[in-house]
Amino acid sequence: MVTLAEVAQHAGVSASTVSYVLSGKRSISTTTRQRVEQSIRELGYHPNAGARALASSRSNIIALMIPLRTDMYVPVMMEIAIAVATTARIHGYDVLLLTGEEGPDAVRRVTGSGLADAMILMDVELEDERLPLLRQTDQPSVLIGLPASTSGLTCVDLDFGATGALCVEHLAKLGHRDIAVIGEAPAVYERHTGFAERTLDGLRSRARELGLRVLHRPCEGGYDAMTATLARIFDERPGTTGFVVQNESAVEPLLALLRQQGRAVPEDVSVVAICPDQVAVQASVRLTSVAIPAQEMGRHAVEHLVAKLDGRGSDEVVLIAPELTVRASTGPAPAGS
Amino acid sequence: MVTLAEVAQHAGVSASTVSYVLSGKRSISTTTRQRVEQSIRELGYHPNAGARALASSRSNIIALMIPLRTDMYVPVMMEIAIAVATTARIHGYDVLLLTGEEGPDAVRRVTGSGLADAMILMDVELEDERLPLLRQTDQPSVLIGLPASTSGLTCVDLDFGATGALCVEHLAKLGHRDIAVIGEAPAVYERHTGFAERTLDGLRSRARELGLRVLHRPCEGGYDAMTATLARIFDERPGTTGFVVQNESAVEPLLALLRQQGRAVPEDVSVVAICPDQVAVQASVRLTSVAIPAQEMGRHAVEHLVAKLDGRGSDEVVLIAPELTVRASTGPAPAGS
């Protein structure tokens, strides 16, 4: 293993000079710098991460806590994780992958050991037990998702309230009066992951303003669950012509069942999905949808963190404005409805 | 930040004693150990990761390189990543998430800087440019996937050759004579990710032995691509009654199109999928499938690595035997075929 000292010797300068060339924290003459850089290249030098962390009390690592569950939004999680990793590298950070399994202990361990300089938490629950720890540590952190109280925290999320409102507005504009919302699995609501509830709230209050009727049904993914859910919906509200779906694994079953029942999309019923674009365009009907901006969220989170680590930036809640893309699954409400 | 020295003082022992209590590398009397452990708890001590890494030249971190692409097998990747993280924690390691983006440089950086003690590489290509580096470093590594030459490397993968054979055997036993294979996107074959080709080889050679005819067609996911692919297949081989699908995002389109064409599954045609169980059970027809043992692969990889880091274990190729689960998508070939 090549050390800084060896580079220094090879370049005929002192160790501190090499260090300053590397960090740029003091000015170095062009000739010296070039000589040092040349030596670094020739010897294939890489600074030792541990030594650097010890001396500077900076690990240049960002911890990312992902949920252990794979019951929902897997591609979204993955996309966020990749965006985080990519953005972090741009800023000179690496990413440590933690699963939710350890819970609050992971937060203690990471902050206590100086393993990471900052953390990103995904899948935050409304009353998350990790939050008190984050508030009392001085290590910067960003949540992806919104807890009940955001005081003293930085959060990034899609504005799910506005998303719900946007979906219902689109349907209202097309003349639909009876809307069914097919939501996440009941477990997601019970767990009090905020986004599902916020979507619903935003959707309901806008629907009230517009005079629409809304029926909400949580739904496990898959065909069997969807069959039951759909039957209940049409049973209770036969006049339903608009659907909002917030559950990736319910999208395709819904389309298949509607087709099977002889209800054409978008002629008889319209469907708006809240899902990644990839899902929307690969579905059997190209779906009008509000995209979940996974990449943007990941990138935002890292950039906030880096700003905080550089002494810039402050606590704030960033809600990304939803964008609805009209595709082939929505159209005017049928005349007689 | 509490340091080891403070713990030592609090417990009335020397720093080295505390260190030995922590590592267990020398015997410590029960009374001393308990006193030290008590102090650790009271002070909320966590060893500093950087200092530890510097002194021991062990970071207790395993690097995981995941592909940047999200064009295939996302849930599988995620499941592997989570299994890796979970298993690693059990053995006292953390996981550093690297994206393929940096390519070979990431390998150099990580091994050079001592950031990680070992690496796991996913999505290995047949002639992967990272392999020479892995061979010449003395840092342990495990590949998930199989390159062209495995000499000097440790690999874990599903036995895709046997998987292909198993699928075709199952269909043969049910009396199917004309088999169509719907594969990954052409890009996957061009990239020379080995698994797709190995599946095909295993499938073809077993089909030859059994006297079956095989038609292979790569396929992008989605409905449009599937429509074209399926048309070509029935055009070329109208008597096709058995399908093997190795492409998650082609599964549902295939089922929908078959249904639409009035071909019943499994009465008229049988479908075997190579996909995660979750996809198989959530499809519109519960699919007979060979599961991709993501968890097992992740766990295996980490345990191999840990064994190597402990001086046990050696280079070897572990091929996990495929298991076919019969569900509702396969049945006897129709009489007249």
Next chain:
DNA sequence: ATTGAGTGTCGAAGCGCTTCGACAACCTAT
């Protein structure tokens, strides 16, 4: 010529831990 402010470089201390050799203290076998 003399001061003062920059500029570029160096030496040394120290970050918090591991680990090696040393050394008491004790026990057992002679």
Next chain:
DNA sequence: ATAGGTTGTCGAAGCGCTTCGACACTCAAT
């Protein structure tokens, strides 16, 4: 009683880096 082996603890060195203060030098302004 004494040598020899165990067992438990300590002190000190050192891992490879960052960073602070010091210092020599140059250059403009007086």
